[in-house]
Amino acid sequence: xxxxxxxxxxxxxxxxxxxxxxxxxxxxxxxxxxxxxxxxxxxxxxxxxxxxxxxxxxxxxxxxxxxxxxxxxxxxxxxxxxxxxxxxxxxxxxxxxxxxxxxxxxxxxxxxxxxxxxxxxxxxxxxxxxxxxxxxxxxxxxxxxxxxxxxxxxxxxxxxxxxxxxxxxxxxxxxxxxxxxxx
Numbered sequence: 001x002x003x004x005x006x007x008x009x010x011x012x013x014x015x016x017x018x019x020x021x022x023x024x025x026x027x028x029x030x031x032x033x034x035x036x037x038x039x040x041x042x043x044x045x046x047x048x049x050x051x052x053x054x055x056x057x058x059x060x061x062x063x064x065x066x067x068x069x070x071x072x073x074x075x076x077x078x079x080x081x082x083x084x085x086x087x088x089x090x091x092x093x094x095x096x097x098x099x100x101x102x103x104x105x106x107x108x109x110x111x112x113x114x115x116x117x118x119x120x121x122x123x124x125x126x127x128x129x130x131x132x133x134x135x136x137x138x139x140x141x142x143x144x145x146x147x148x149x150x151x152x153x154x155x156x157x158x159x160x161x162x163x164x165x166x167x168x169x170x171x172x173x174x175x176x177x178x179x180x181x182x183x
Contacts, residue, residue: 007140009082010136010140011140011144012085012155012159012162013082013137013140014141014144015152015158015159016078016082016085017078017141019156021067025059025063025066028059032055035055036048036051036052036055039051085162085163085166087126088166089126089165089166091166094122095170
């Protein structure tokens with residue numbers, strides 16, 4: 001079971017990393033395009049061509065650096081996104097406990113103990129899930145790079161669902177707390 005969870009989290013982490021690296025390269029190329037348009041209006045053709053050549057070299061070096069897994073700045077961004085995702089899941093898991101607590105537990109002390117214990121349980125779970133992916137992600141990334149395009153498309157869809165689920169749960173629990181829907 002631990003291997004399956006580790007594989008799942010690392011696949012989601014890899015997909016987030018891949019998306020962030022593509023976004024980073026897209027932004028760099030977009031800014032470069034705007035600068036080249038400004039340079040083409042202001043400067044001579046000779047300077048513009050030299051500038052374009054230098055920018056092509058810089059962009060290829062940046063792409064190489066961004067796609068280099070151990071040194072990538074983007075891997076830190078993807079790690080932050082995954083940590084936020086795990087936090088959101090913990091928070092969305094916490095909401096049903098609050099609903100149970102408010103509906104079925106009468107005693108205030110028991111209610112506070114129940115709420116505190118579920119919060120501690122969820123924090124421990126999130127810390128454990130974080131350390132599952134921390135150790136072996138480079139090994140998984142090498143495996144995932146060799147996968148075919150169908151695998152990548154499948155995990156893009158899974159990652160999108162995994163990203164949207166806590167938001168949907170949060171909205172449902174918010175609607176419940178306001179009284180729009182009832183369980």
